[in-house]
């Protein structure tokens with residue numbers, strides 16, 4: 478019996494301002510449409526999450542691909558992970574500076590490398606050798622982000638660098654990572670997450686998003702998850718794996734996603750959001766930030782929003 482497919486996407490968890498809500502909703506809806514096109518013609522969950530994430534990497538609304546936050550040196554540095562719940566194969570890239578769609582490179586690693594994770598020039602070399610064109614770092618930078626970094630650094634200087642801690646412990650701070658989880662006709666799960674990381678990050682800093690079990694995880698025996706939010710606390714809890722283990726223990730995704738957000742807050746004072754999907758097609762969407770852009774589609778219904786009512 479073929480399984481009914483399901484697709485869920487997110488586009489970051491923070492206090493998305495009113496005047497940016499429409500762009501976020503449009504972005505996650507476009508991503509959902511791209512992923513769903515794959516699933517409805519019988520394609521794999523892996524292809525669906527890749528296509529959904531590519532759409533959001535290409536959308537400057539989000540902190541992924543072009544338009545991402547700049548690091549301390551004024552460069553875009555990107556991380557991405559994709560994981561196959563059927564085989565547990567995964568592909569990740571970290572600190573890449575010359576790829577428009579890091580999730581495409583991650584997918585090549587999953588499919589064509591015995592390794593799981595490549596960083597920096599090695600990742601870019603692997604991508605180029607596998608037919609993915611490299612771009613200039615400037616091609617990923619937009620004026621909005623140059624200005625945002627300038628303002629941030631001016632503020633930091635006025636406080637004295639040592640004293641001015643980044644405001645990532647503030648749940649309203651902008652973090653716009655993207656991710657997707659999917660279930661296909663064959664009952665297989667997949668997950669993908671892609672990010673530009675955090676504003677003014679130190680060059681070489683890697684967050685949770687592209688680390689297996691932190692920002693992303695998929696296992697047909699439990700669930701698929703993609704997280705977003707302040708990366709350092711999420712990493713400490715290995716939050717995506719923590720949450721899918723809750724599902725494996727018999728809890729519904731809806732409940733497990735909420736539990737994950739409580740755990741994040743209570744244990745390490747973290748904030749963010751999560752999307753979760755089990756092999757039966759049950760969905761969990763939760764955030765402990767004021768808003769998170771999300772969208773999902775099943776055979777029977779589709780919804781999108783920036784606040785998940787059951788949080």
Ligand code: ASP
Pocket residue numbers: 489490540651652653654672673674675683684685686704705706707708709
């Ligand atoms: N988790 C990402 C990071 O810390 C940021 C985000 O989710 O937007 O790199």
